[in-house]
Amino acid sequence: MIRAAHRWPGLAALVLVLLLALSGAALSVFPAAERLASPQAPAGQSVAELAALVAASHPGLEQIRRAPSGRITAWWFDDGTPGSAVIDPATGADVALADPNRVERWLTGLHRSLFLGDAGRLAMAAGAAALLVLAGSGAALVARRTGGWRRWFAPLRGPFAGRLHVEIARLAMPGLVLSALTALWMTASTFGLLPDGVVEPARTTAASGLTGLPLTEMEALRQTPVTSLRDLGFPLAGDPQDVFTLHSDQGSAVIDQGTGAVLGWSRPGAWQQASGIIAMLHTGRGAAVLGLILGLMALAVPVLGATGTLIWASGRRGRVRGNDPAARAATVILVGSEGGSTWGFAATLAQTLRAAGESVHVAPMSGFDPARHARALRYLILAATYGEGGAPASARGFLDRLARLKSAPKAPFALLGFGDRSFPAYCAYSDAIEAAARAKGWAMLLPSDTVDRQSPQDFARWGAALGAALGLPLTLAHQPQPPKADALTLLQRRDHGAEVQAPTAILRFALPRAGLWARLTGQGFARFQAGDLLGILPEGSDVPRFYSLASGARDGFVEIVVRKYPGGLASGQLLALHPGEKVQAFLRRNPGFHPARDRAGLILIGAGTGIGPLAGFIRANGRRRPIHLVFGFRHPDSDFLYRDELAGWQREGRLSRLTTAVSRGARPHYVQDALRLQAAELADSIARGARIMVCGGREMARGVAEALEEILAPVGLSPALLKAEGRYAEDVY
Template sequence: MVRVLHRWPGLVAALLLSILALSGAALSVFPTAERLSAPQPVAGQTVAELASLVLARHPGLEEIRRSPSGRITAWWFDGGKPGSAVIDPATGADVGPADPNPTKRWLTTLHRSLFLDDAGRLVMASGAAAMLVLALSGAALVARRNGGWTRWFARLRGPGAGRLHVAIARIAVPGLMLSASTALWMTASTFDLLPDGGLRPPAPAAVSSETGLSPSQMAALRDVPVDSFRKLGFPYAGDAQDVFTLSTDAGTGLVDQGTGRLLSWADPTPWQRMSETIYMLHTGQGAAVLGLILGLMALAVPVMGATGALIWVAGRRGRPVLRDNAPAARARTVILVGSEGGSTWGFAATLARALREAGQSVHVAPMSGFDPAHHPCAERFLILAATYGEGAAPASAKGFLDRLARLTKVPAAPLAVLGFGDRSFPAFCAFAAEVEATARAMGWASLLPLDMVDRQSPQEFARWGRALGDALGITLELDHRPGRPAAESLTLATRRDLGAEVQAPTAILRFALPKASLWARLTGRGLARFQAGDLLGILPEGSSIPRFYSLASGSRDGFAEIVVRRLPGGLCSGQLMSLQPGDRVQAFLRRNPDFHAGRDRAPLILIGAGTGIGPLVGFIRANDRRRPMHLFFGMRHPGSDFLYREDLSRWRAEGRLSRLVTAVSRGERPGYVQDALRAEAVQVAALLAGGARVMVCGGRDMAKGVAQALDEILLPVGLTPAMLKAEGRYVEDLY
């Protein structure tokens, strides 16, 4: 619910909020400009002295007013003609016109009403309400993402747009809450929806009916310093019953024009003080520095609008359009989907379609938004969950287990969990298994035992569908036909072949990038924008199931480069290894934000073997800032499969690579990359104790050996690989 409250006001009102924020940011500059340019009074100058100086120059004086910025303005009549000017309080002389700055007046009208009078004020008030909802819901989402309010400034992970969105929000949200809530207060006051906060001193019992006393002789005015007064209204010429009206920070009073005596006084009420404070907080008048800070925070709104839209677009990628999705509150069958690349959504769509044809009402939703309260009519829950990495939740299932653990009561409707994965990986369907175990431990009734689908097998999915149909008492045939991901044609530009002498034929394949449209560059679609460590999905001929390869380059390099080793019987690797320059493949991008080098200055310890060097050399290639990078690389024989040998030598000379340590598994002194780490134990421990990060890429057996070696190396400094992983300082990309 919080995510929905955050998403739709932002998407629907993005343009209005940007106008509101940008105009407000521009207006925040004027209070400071006025304060810096306003002539200052003489030290200790009183209102009596100021009024006498101005009155001497303008006998028809009607009012003197001091703004919160300190600027003093006077209004008068001279020969029946009105006049006004900004006043130098030290001399009483005119120093400039009193008319508002035309730019400020234009911006103010735009900001308050879009030049549409009262209707425009209501529109802008709705924008302020949307901003308040966005700020409150955004704060809740930031706290949820970071693991609680106490971790508000915890380290951020994930795609660049998401990290930028949250990083800005963590700073700007308090200011946006303040600006939006004060704007709503002021709008309510404008439409008389709040009590009148004006001060009205009681009418005096009697006045002297005398005239002609100079302001400099009035005791009530001699007691008020210029720095604390707000307004002095003069009596109407020739009316002996009229009085001076004096407003100060302390209140408002009436002064006899003949005697200078204070006739009556009214202190500000708490309501008026609150109204004045809210006006100050919103406009910056009287708090110029605060106004500038709020103006800077307002500049974050269009940036967060753009990044928020990119996050939404990215979240929709790979998710099928569910045209017949039943409302959540009325659905009898609820399908919850945990997907990383989008393929599990396709299986969910097939399942939903078959259930609808069998007469079921079905609602499909991401696991990340799970809330039993949304599904009061549910008779069964079906979870289709992929696994990310080493048993982690996929993108659309983030936070599901936390939500489940917080439930005080599990749903009465039974649950069936189906996992999707690759049986060749040790963590095959590990996330689905964890969901199943957690649900059973909490007492959630089972509709079917946990089942798993290997390598997106349509046959295994159909088998599970028949079991589900038996449990529901219906015939259910799931004929799933995986759709091919939207791909682009890449042309092989160059290739470098290695490894034949050690029976491990390997190639470094460099593809030319297709020309990207402006829209693709702005939204990051296709191959317009990527980093080393992202994944290139290759669609082999004769298969709809892609194979993924870590990119050894970024889009700034102007090409897409991967390292491929021919696997016995490998469909995709065999086709790639047969490519010649000019040949084409169908490919698409899958982002892998958890395996990016990042932009901080912390040293990197890069560990890889064989083709696992791919993304690591991509990090080194892009290291323009000469960040300390230490590469540990394992190979079979330096004369055969020393990948990127010449490049690494050049990058060391350029300062992009700080140190290179190699391990050779075949030769006089065979060893593996974990042995190389042990040989450099003192240096590695010192780097990690000083804040370095570890990035491992390659086979799972290699990664297991690396973790064991680091466990030994870190023991003397009181660290463990598990501790580094919890801090985000140990990441792996394994195959």
């Protein structure tokens, strides 16, 4: 519901909202420019002093007006000839023509009414209302994506367009809400829907009929500073009954021209004061810096429109066809996916169930709401795992939504986890779902199961069990769609490890050329960094194998470290490559294993091929942040990977310290042993804010965690606490 409220007003009112934002952004520059170009009144100058100076050089003076920027403008009528000018308040002399800026006037007409009068004003008000709906629904969607309002600025994952959309929205949201609300207020004021008009003071005393009192002797003008002046109207020459009219921030007065007596006085009402503040907030007149800030935030709208359209188009491409309405579906399939592959399995499941006569609705887990599924007889949850047991992108907030339910849904559920058994947190998120569901008392339709590495066989086996539970003959024949890949050409290879029976190579591939659109949107190989994953599609298999990148796009090449495993299809093919030969590959972002952008020290711990991304972090350390690398390998003459580069990076200041742990030789020891030998120094560094990043095999990572548990206990820290603070990251295989 929230997503629809955000999508359709945005698409329907896109042109109006863009016109409002772009014209408003352009207009925000003029108050600041006017402020800089306008002579300001001397400190302490009164309206009486200003009026006397201007009147002395302008016969037939009719009005003096002060803009919120401080610009003073005078109008006069001399011998039948009208005149106007911008005034220097210090001298009363003319400094510029009072004619309005033509560009500003044109932009104002466009912004307010599209040059269409009242109909145009109403159209632009509709655009402001659409912007308000977009901002409100967008804020709710950001909170949903980040896991709650308290995590408003939490790190984001997912495609570049989606991340950029949310990042800009989080910064621009307050300004867009303020601009929309003030625009609607000003429209209501224009059409007389608010009681905020200026109430002219009624005369309580008749004019004296006298004339000629010097302006500097009029007490009301002497007591009013120029900085609070709005306008001063002069009496008609030759009419002794006419009066001065003064409007200031304090109120409005009628002043006798012969005695200086105040004949009537009124203070601005609460509505009038509120409208003045609203106008200042919306236009920036009187608050030029705020106007410029709001103008910058308005410039976010075109970017949000472009990225929002990309997200919408991407969603249409990936949506499941023939989706039955949520309120009428008997089977609800909830999908938790990070890279998109789980949606393909959901589509196959939905298509097969529909062929069996079932009504099916497919939706992301993040939008889970049993109230929307009044006729649901069962929920089928297909959930991938992100990182170390986290929720994938389309399942963020699911566990919180489940926990907030007063009672479990009446319809039972079946759970299928997707993962890779080579990773320690295999299907850990689906395990968390099952535990939460059992705690809530949610009945299970059949025991939970898993799919390893997108296995069609695992999926078909679960489908047969599901069919038996439903009394339907289900045959799930799913063919995973291989991701779009590029051909990478091997430039060079450096071989290691033959002496210790562990053939390993550092493979460097040419960076594929990226088109203009890819560079603008960050797709493909246009934007990546060390720690991201390179998916290799080996010949004879549709299931990719992933390797951590040891380079970033700025390095101008794609580099990975590969060890040959017995029977390993991808590693065998990679280590058989010669320079000039190609391999099919694609990128997958891995933001959970990127160094933070601050200057806090890094402690990098790795063994064997785990040096790959760590070497990439050091290579990219142009800011010379403190980095301590602890690297374990078997023998310095066989598999000391990046030996020469590490020495060079130390000389350049990119690497502060290198500690090695050699597991074979006269004094064999491992990285966890090296950590214990430096326990005091490491504990002190971590207590002062250093971050830890670990890459390598799961046994090594487990040993590192145990060692750090001992090392950090005296300073009141632990790996678990550091993980909760975002200061401990692992890439384990």
